[in-house]
Structure formats: C-alpha cells, structure tokens
Amino acid sequence: MAHTAHWVPLNVKHHGGLMWQRFTAYHFAQHITQASLAEGELRHAAASFPIGFTQTASGWQAVALLGLRDEQNLIVDSQGRWRAAYVPAALRSHPFGLHAEYPEKLCIDQHSPFVVARLDAEPFFNQHGELASFPQQVLAFLQQREAGCQRVAQQLDALANAKLLTPWQPEGYQGSAPLYQIDEPAWKALSAEQMGLFWQLGAVPLVYAQLISQRQLGVLRSLLQRPTTSPPEANASRPLSEWQEAFSSEERYQWPDPS
Template sequence: MSSIQPLSHERHASLRWRRYNGYGFTATTAIAPLAAAEVGKAALALPLAFVEREGGWTLAAVLGLLPGQNLYVASNGNWVVGYVPSVFRAYPFRIGWNEAVQPMLCIDEASGLIVESGEGETFFDESGELSASVRQVSAFLHETAKSEAVLANACGQLRAAGVIEPWPITIQGENGSQQIAGLSRINETALNTLDDAAFGRFRRAGVVGVAYAQLLSMGNLSTLGELAQARAQAEAAERAKAEVKPMVMLPEDNTIDWDWSKIGR
C-alpha cells in the first residue's frame, strides 16, 4: 500500500531516499497511463488501450489481463520487454495535485526507499533547496505531466469524433471465459471515413498519430497472452509442487533391528 505525501523541507529534510533496483513495485499495476511523448515507443512493445480517467480519456499501456496483475515484471523485478512506461521511472517520486489543481512533487513514504540514515541521497541541499538529483526528477515528472495532458486532449478529440469503441477481449480462466471491461480501441472504419477537414485537423494536431499508434500496438496483445499463459503454468506448477506429500522416509539409523518375520502377517 502506498502513502503519497507532498515533498516538504519540514517533513523530509532529515530523511534520505534510495533509487529502486527493480520493478517489483509495479507487480499489481495492470494499467499504466501514458504521456504523449512516449506513445510511439510504447506502441512497439506494449498493447495500448483507451481508458476513462478522472472524467476524461487517455491512452494507457495494458500490463495484465486481470486486476492487480502486471505480466511484464518478472518475479526478480526485471522488466521483460524493451520499454518501461514513464510513470514508473521516477519511483518513489510522483506528481500530485493540490486544491488549485497545480502539480506538486510527492513521495511514496511506504515505498521502502525512504530511510532515516545510512546510504541514500538527500532531498534538500545545505541551503534548503531541492538537491540536484531531486531537481532532475522533478523536472522529468513535471514535463511528463504536461505531456500526459497533451495526450488526454488528443484522446478526448478522438472520443468526441466517435472513432473510439469498446475493445472486446475475452480470456479463458479456471471459471470459464471472462471478458475484460473498461478497455477501448480505435474503430478503424470510423477513422477512415472522417471527412477531409476533420482528418486534416487531427493530422496537424498529432491526433492521427495517437490513433494509429493504438492500432499498431494491438499486435502486442498476443505477447501479453503468451505471458499470461506462462504465468498461469508456472503458478499451477508451484501449486502442484506444494500439494505433493513427502514420501515416508526410513530412519537413517542402520542399527535398528527389524523383525522381518512379522512383515506381511
């Protein structure tokens, strides 16, 4: 469970932070919202879907086929494909929003990466300003937040144009077939029948690129399915291993005098 707090000198000046050494903290994240600047790279490695978020629409990486499941992170914390969504790359930092809807640099105090002493980096320098490393993280997160807003605007335009439709994905589980809800895709036919004026506006605004990136990314769904199958097989093997009862072992003491005459009687 996370504990997101705004970074402040009063609360964090005496503390230190450590960099993550694996992506295990993403293991229960099935959907990762994206920023406009990363859509092209993400589409080559991950299936992307349109999702409703905070009253609007955005494009997100689909990381799992069940709630609380990320199939792209291995048990040792390694990421198994070539692209990691930017939302994960500044952990344990993130952007929050104050009451005036202004971005704030925040920290996850439950990350296990905040320490009181010992190894780690300081949040603030001797003058009380953000340290150089934290300034770098803050700049990255603020630019990412701006890019997320750009993408949300593009997705809103696609939605308003009627070219986004539900994406029916059905998976087979232990209890039969199950349809994944909440994911949407581009209706390519509707996109191609937009009039020239609307298509031209979308092309100039970069919106068409978002649409085609989502269509391209759908080919990665097969990889996600393979990862799901491999995960299910590994978990089944572990369960079977746990259910195997140990064989009755004879005592190692070879001095015991067995009475063979009574065997079988």
C-alpha cells in the same frame, strides 16, 4: 511486496530526515496493471504493450496494458525483472511522482521501500532546505511528462466527441476498468478535411499507435504461459542504471543523470 502508492508533497519539515534509494528491481510494480502514457512515449510503448484508452474523473488517458486482470503485471517476473524492451516513464521515476492537488511540488510515494531513514542513500534536500539538484531534475522530468499526458487527454477528448472511440474487450482481458479503442472503420471513413483537423491536433500518431499496439496482446497472453522464474532475457541482464537512459530516445523522457 506490492503496495498502494500514497503520494505526498515533499516537505523539509516532515521529510528532512529521510533519503531515497534508486530501485534495482521492479517488485514495486508487480500489482500495476495499467501505466498511463505521455504523448512522446506512445511509439515506444506500442512496440512492447497493447495500448488502451480509459476515462477517469480527471479525463481521458492512454494506458499501457501490463496485465489482463486487476493487480496483475505480466511484465515483471517473480525476481522483479522487467520483461519488455520499454519501461513507461511513470514507472521509471519511482519513488517520485506528482499529485493533481500539488502540480508544482515534487511528491514521493510514502509507502515506497525506497524512501528510507538512512545516511547512505541520496538526499531529498540540500543544506539550505531546498530540493537537492537531482530531485529538482526529477520534478522537471515529471512536469514535462504530465504536459504530454494532458496533450493525449485533449486528443482523446476530440476523438471521443467525433465518435471515433468504441468500447474494447481484448481477448482474455478481465480487468475492472472499461477500455476503449479507435473505431477503425469510422476513422477510415473520415474525409480529408476531417483528417486534417486531427493532424493539426497531433492525434494521428496516437490513433495509429493504438491500432498497431493491439498486436502486442499476443505477447501478454504468451507471458501467462511463461514461467515467472525463467532465466533473465538479454535486455533484463543489463544494470538498471543503463536501462533508465536507454529506454527512451526522447530527451524529455530520459531519467536525469545524477552527475
């Protein structure tokens, strides 16, 4: 059942009696239309989803479009199976996350069904009241991802200041969040010197990931026509524990091994 994430920092006083479970399906993401992307996962995402840019109160971000209207995720079927080759890192880490007000603390989605008060799950804390080993690794994973998101924000800010972003209304898109794309004619008109500055900033891969990813709009539109209860595809039949390691070739975005 869909729910709204409510991030709270882990605290042994309030959460010492709770544990967490690894999810086995993506029902929790059925209402998530956009997933923010970090720098290191752009090329993986571009092969699976359209990438757009959004501007929020906290700055620019690159997002994977998972649906064409609010509260819609076409990538998750009715049985919670993920219907794409890549899962954004922001979703792989559920029920853990970060909150802007607590950048040094590991947070949990307090509304997640995978935060439980049972003894057969995995602990948040060790016997000393400190984060257990695996949650410590998750915190490092999320902080590395956040650093990648900040680099994307800086690159998009520079592109926006150079008037290289333009509003984007993909065919069939009915979401309430305004989208932006690379202004391709303006990008191609840059001088070699100007292009060199964006190379130095690391923004060129971001530009081409967004342009190339627009081909994936057809995938979303085709999923609108596909039954959500269709038999699982080849990659959807793998155990989820295998997926979480296989979905990224970048070590920094691999889900930590609990062993």
